[in-house]
Amino acid sequence: MAPAPLTLTYQLYRLLTALGAPIAKRTARKRFEARNGPAERFDERSGHASLPRPSGRLIWMHAVSVGEFLSILDLVQDITATGVQVLVTTTTSSAADLAAQRLSHGVLHQFSPLDTPQATRRFLDHWHPDLAVFVESEIWPNQIVMAHARGIPLALINARLSASSLKQWQKKPDTARSLLIRFDAIMTQTDGTRTALQSLGVLPDQLAVTGDMKAAAAAQPVDHAAAQTLESNLSGRPLWVASSSHDGEEADISAAHRIVTAKSPDALLILAPRHPERGDAVEALLRAEGWTVARRSKAQPITGQTQIYLADTLGETGLWYSLAPIVFIAGSFTTVGGHNPYEPAHFDCAVLHGPHYANFELAYTEMHAANACQEVQDGRALGQTVSDLFGSAQLAVLQTNAKTFVTGAKNARGAVVQKLIGLIK
Known part of the structure; x- marks a missing residue:
């Protein structure tokens, strides 16, 4: 025809x-x-x-x-x-x-x-x-x-x-x-x-x-030598990741970490902007808010005083997910529409996200039905949720369900x- x-x-x-x-x-x-x-x-x-x-x-x-x-x-x-x-x-x-x-x-x-x-x-x-x-x-x-x-x-x-x-x-x-x-x-x-x-x-x-072909994609690669080095620097500190953040979201993530550190003063946030070229701007914002920041692109080490590790590099997403029990997928506090929840699920992470996830509506809907992720409405809710999850029974439930979900994705x-x-x- x-x-x-x-x-x-x-x-x-x-x-x-x-x-x-x-x-x-x-x-x-x-x-x-x-x-x-x-x-x-x-x-x-x-x-x-x-x-x-x-x-x-x-x-x-x-x-x-x-x-x-x-x-x-x-x-x-x-x-x-x-x-x-x-x-x-x-x-x-x-x-x-x-x-x-x-x-x-x-x-x-x-x-x-x-x-x-x-x-x-x-x-x-x-x-x-x-x-x-x-x-x-x-x-x-x-x-x-x-x-x-x-x-x-x-x-x-x-x-x-x-x-x-x-x-x-x-x-x-x-x-x-x-x-x-x-x-x-x-x-x-x-x-x-x-x-x-x-x-x-x-x-x-x-x-x-x-x-969804993203559901069947293999887990992101991990530099295991780098993971061992970072783990030794972490010394068992409470850790969470905010991944793929966009302009305007870092202020909410900073507010969330303020709540987390109020309860767990030694907690560390790994913040990975979606576009690493924004590293200078993100660092300036974080330092203006009083955080002690170490920056991946400048090979700055994590010390006991580091509060936020700015992961402004490409190709290391799997490394961050392999280290953290809790991952917030950004792009979901803005109309960007969210990012891939399957990637952290491969690493037994508890997956959190904001209210805007049109790009992955099917994934998040199915993961919610399987109790494999959790929605938070804003920075305050994110901080409270992360703080509550540390060491809780619900953390293990979300981690297990996320891994089970992505393993069974067809x-x-x-x-x-x-x-x-x-x-x-």
């Missing part, structure tokens, strides 16, 4: 992104530089490749940021084991840094092209992938339409659709259908997302429910690999 015709809305989008390409490039450069992206690689955002295309079959997988990138790591390994090569693109420099650390030898990485006709054309001209795979909620109209026009199969995996996103698409149903119908396969996290996509005109035979990763390989022409 021929795809739905492109709408006037899309044609206008294409025209505006073509005319506005210089502005989009300048804006992207400012953001790139602000997040310490490697200057010599910025042209990748304009579709100029910095690596040659390898011979043979190539799958392009676009994962945007850290969370999406981590969710596909095991999938990438499964695909390359079949003999097909993979190009991973990300938008953020933090995801690119992780790609350099975690991608296996031979897997390629580039910064993703801007969704302008010019950048997309250059990108596709160079890489001409045999399959384009988008992750979660990434709907880039020019990339979708231009790849489809070249006969490149398209897949959307681990798809999710929030209520707000669905409402926006429902305002332009013809445009939504004209884009989504161009996917050869859409694999969703939930039945609800599948139903929502069908309401937008996606055909049943395009859709499959495969669960995901059809093998079916996803088989489907993707089958789409290559």
Whole structure:
């Protein structure tokens, strides 16, 4: 069946992104530089490749940021084991840094092209992938339409659709259908997302429910030598972690630690910002509030006087989770929408989170049903909860239930690999 015709809305989008390409490039450069992206690689955002295309079959997988990138790591390994090569693109420099650390030898990485006709054309001209795979909620109209026009199969995996996103698409149903119908396969996290996509005109035979791929991802790596060193420095002190914090959340986390230390004066907080390049700003805030801070990126040791350890590095999340019995997953005191609760669950951590978790609604809903996590409304509630959990029977219950939950999480990763390989022409 021929795809739905492109709408006037899309044609206008294409025209505006073509005319506005210089502005989009300048804006992207400012953001790139602000997040310490490697200057010599910025042209990748304009579709100029910095690596040659390898011979043979190539799958392009676009994962945007850290969370999406981590969710596909095991999938990438499964695909390359079949003999097909993979190009991973990300938008953020933090995801690119992780790609350099975690991608296996031979897997390629580039910064993703801007969704302008010019950048997309250059990108596709160079890489001409045999399959384009988008992750979660990434709907880039020019990339979708231009790849489809070249006969490149398209897949959307681990798809999710929030209520707000669905409402926006429902305002332009013809445009939504004209884009989504161009996917050869859409694999969703939930039945609800599948139903929502069908309401937008996606055909049943395009859709499959495969669960949340983040649930089946392996535990984060741990530097065991570093863990032993840190444990010796901790000397049995009460410890908790606040992970993936965003601007505006550190003040609440600081307030929480104030409550914790009022009851347990020797308690230590490991604070890991989502974006390590914010380390200077976070340190300044904490010191202004009177805390004694040691900073990971500056190799400052934890001493008996250290009250907060600022873990402003990448790729060490597993290390922090391996040390702490209690983890607060940030991004949930703001409308960011929360972050991955499966990762600390692998390490027998009691998982706490704030009221905003739309990005992981399925995970948190199921974990709540299994008494495997606990919600806190604000910094005061967080501090009181952490303080109450130290040494309590409830701490052991949350730890055990979180581990049991993530161990039993089901995901059809093998079916996803088989489907993707089958789409290559």
